[in-house]
Amino acid sequence: xxxxxxxxxxxxxxxxxxxxxxxxxxxxxxxxxxxxxxxxxxxxxxxxxxxxxxxxxxxxxxxxxxxxxxxxxxxxxxxxxxxxxxxxxxxxxxxxxxxxxxxxxxxxxxxxxxxxxxxxxxxxxxxxxxxxxxxxxxxxxxxxxxxxxxxxxxxxxxxxxxxxxxxxxxxxxxxxxxxxxxxxxxxxxxxxxxxxxxxxxxxxxxxxxxxxxxxxxxxxxxxxxxxxxxxxxxxxxxxxxxxxxxxxxxxxxxxxxxxxxx
Amino acid sequence: xxxxxxxxxxxxxxxxxxxxxxxxxxxxxxxxxxxxxxxxxxxxxxxxxxxxxxxxxxxxxxxxxxxxxxxxxxxxxxxxxxxxxxxxxxxxxxxxxxxxxxxxxxxxxxxxxxxxxxxxxxxxxxxxxxxxxxxxxxxxxxxxxxxxxxxxxxxxxxxxxxxxxxxxxxxxxxxxxxxxxxxxxxxxxxxxxxxxxxxxxxxxxxxxxxxxxxxxxxxxxxxxxxxxxxxxxxxxxxxxxxxxxxxxxxxxxxxxxxxxxxxxxxxxxxxxxxxxxxxxxxxxxxxxxxxxxxxxxxxxxxxxxxxxxxxxxxxxxxxxxxxxxxxxxxxxxxxxxxxxxx
Numbered sequence: 001x002x003x004x005x006x007x008x009x010x011x012x013x014x015x016x017x018x019x020x021x022x023x024x025x026x027x028x029x030x031x032x033x034x035x036x037x038x039x040x041x042x043x044x045x046x047x048x049x050x051x052x053x054x055x056x057x058x059x060x061x062x063x064x065x066x067x068x069x070x071x072x073x074x075x076x077x078x079x080x081x082x083x084x085x086x087x088x089x090x091x092x093x094x095x096x097x098x099x100x101x102x103x104x105x106x107x108x109x110x111x112x113x114x115x116x117x118x119x120x121x122x123x124x125x126x127x128x129x130x131x132x133x134x135x136x137x138x139x140x141x142x143x144x145x146x147x148x149x150x151x152x153x154x155x156x157x158x159x160x161x162x163x164x165x166x167x168x169x170x171x172x173x174x175x176x177x178x179x180x181x182x183x184x185x186x187x188x189x190x191x192x193x194x195x196x197x198x199x200x201x202x203x204x205x206x207x208x209x210x211x212x213x214x215x216x217x218x219x220x221x222x223x224x225x226x227x228x229x230x231x232x233x234x235x236x237x238x239x240x241x242x243x244x245x246x247x248x249x250x251x252x253x254x255x256x257x258x259x260x261x262x
Numbered sequence: 263x264x265x266x267x268x269x270x271x272x273x274x275x276x277x278x279x280x281x282x283x284x285x286x287x288x289x290x291x292x293x294x295x296x297x298x299x300x301x302x303x304x305x306x307x308x309x310x311x312x313x314x315x316x317x318x319x320x321x322x323x324x325x326x327x328x329x330x331x332x333x334x335x336x337x338x339x340x341x342x343x344x345x346x347x348x349x350x351x352x353x354x355x356x357x358x359x360x361x362x363x364x365x366x367x368x369x370x371x372x373x374x375x376x377x378x379x380x381x382x383x384x385x386x387x388x389x390x391x392x393x394x395x396x397x398x399x400x401x402x403x404x405x406x407x408x409x410x411x412x413x414x415x416x417x418x419x420x421x422x423x424x425x426x427x428x429x430x431x432x433x434x435x436x437x438x439x440x441x442x443x444x445x446x447x448x449x450x451x452x453x454x455x456x457x458x459x460x461x462x463x464x465x466x467x468x469x470x471x472x473x474x475x476x477x478x479x480x481x482x483x484x485x486x487x488x489x490x491x492x493x494x495x496x497x498x499x500x501x502x503x504x505x506x507x508x509x510x511x512x513x514x515x516x517x518x519x520x521x522x523x524x525x526x527x528x529x530x531x532x533x534x535x536x537x538x539x540x541x542x543x544x545x546x547x548x549x550x551x552x553x554x555x556x557x558x559x560x561x562x563x564x565x566x567x568x569x570x571x572x573x574x575x576x577x578x579x580x581x582x583x584x585x586x587x588x589x590x591x592x593x594x595x596x597x598x599x600x601x602x603x604x
Binding site: 158160161163164165166167168169170171179182183 | 306309310311330331336337338347348357394398401403
């Protein structure tokens with residue numbers, strides 16, 4: 001008994017240290033610059049524009065990730081096909097490589113000197129240095145998170161529920177729409193929230209592909225290098241507050257989570 | 263009508279091999295088999311949820327081998343119900359129904375209409391099974407596939423649900439295939455019994471025939487026959503006698519000489535305290551009681567005959583009257599017609 005208590009106390013102490021390390025810098029940042037950041041929202045037009053740009057591009061990247069990611073996640077969850085392990089490994093790649101490297105790779109693929117970038121440019125679509133570049137960078141680093149979460153969400157819906165729906169007269173698509181989708185919805189939304197949060201916090205890939213127009217993470221870096229810590233702090237605090245929105249949404253979603261089998 | 267001819271299917275490493283049986287139109291088929299024998303897989307193949315890898319499946323006269331699940335007109339009820347958890351009980355019942363009034367009638371027959379307001383998650387296992395039954399029948403399927411649909415019900419509700427399913431089966435002429443591992447249920451419900459083990463059909467036919475005339479000793483033991491002996495038949499003075507160790511058992515009919523197995527159901531053996539008077543029973547033995555065990559309403563009495571053990575089944579009343587004890591000497595008889603050779 002005494003020994004197990006000692007283990008519990010040791011675990012609690014180690015956990016507390018880690019939690020403090022994670023929370024303290026953020027709390028310190030918000031405490032130091034939160035009110036100032038809020039006040040800046042009125043006076044700093046560039047910060048306001050940057051916040052709007054970040055939210056919009058992150059939303060666009062999330063929607064694009066969901067559009068392509070949901071079918072891929074469904075395939076990975078429901079179908080055994082040749083190369084499935086390879087696809088899963090490819091999806092892990094953007095999560096493993098350093099994000100500035102991801103930015104360089106995207107620059108090579110979508111820059112004006114590349115075949116794709118050149119073709120897009122001829123169609124009037126410039127990627128580098130535009131919101132499209134920001135969306136591309138965000139999509140690259142965050143879409144795998146959506147696929148991973150959505151795959152889990154689909155896997156949790158028992159395939160026999162779809163089977164019963166089929167025997168009750170549903171076509172495969174109708175069974176998906178009436179049974180699978182509603183039951184996976186919570187997980188899909190949670191995956192979207194995580195994807196959005198990851199897109200909002202991205203810096204490394206964006207700074208290579210589209211330094212301008214500035215998203216909040218780039219703006220904070222820009223203010224820090226150009227004007228020092230005091231100017232960067234309110235921007236950084238605003239970014240933290242923006243990141244709290246998906247975190248709160250995620251907690252609310254997970255509170256009502258129940259297994260998708262009855 | 264369900265007709266499977268050399269049906270094959272694969273799920274991971276498990277395979278259904280050469281599944282052949284017929285359940286005539288309007289008949290009640292029962293699939294019996296141990297856990298893991300492929301009973302549920304068979305239902306999923308018939309309902310079109312799992313693809314066939316070979317063979318031919320005919321449902322109500324049409325080739326359903328390549329027919330999608332939603333076009334087969336099959337109602338499937340899983341043991342666990344698999345109700346849609348995001349829908350109410352009423353929405354579950356109405357899910358595939360085309361006529362709400364008819365669906366409500368079915369719900370009433372199973373007492374499920376009283377649960378309409380309840381959340382699916384709050385239902386007991388038995389209630390889920392009843393809702394799943396109502397949901398499958400509310401669509402008025404052409405064929406009904408049941409996977410242990412009464413297993414979670416208490417005895418009185420099980421009997422009522424069984425009666426209701428049987429009544430609907432008769433009223434609609436609904437061809438039904440019912441998976442169970444309960445032999446009593448199989449015997450009482452079925453017109454056709456299909457015995458499945460390790461993904462293969464061991465035997466199929468009328469339940470009474472399958473139970474009384476198992477094709478192999480394995481089937482006999484699987485169906486609960488205690489007295490299965492290996493030996494051989496000889497013909498002496500025109501009469502067939504089966505020999506196994508110390509036992510010489512008279513058998514009826516034109517048995518062919520040679521090695522075989524003899525099966526005697528425990529219920530066919532009569533036990534007495536004193537040597538019985540001459541009777542039509544051709545087989546009479548004397549032995550010693552070595553074991554007495556109560557199994558539900560019956561007593562299983564094991565009798566040793568010069569090293570060979572036979573089991574007799576007695577009702578509790580008979581066992582009480584005989585006051586048998588281990589070590590007692592008893593006499594037992596059975597007719598030659600009670601011996602099944604295979």
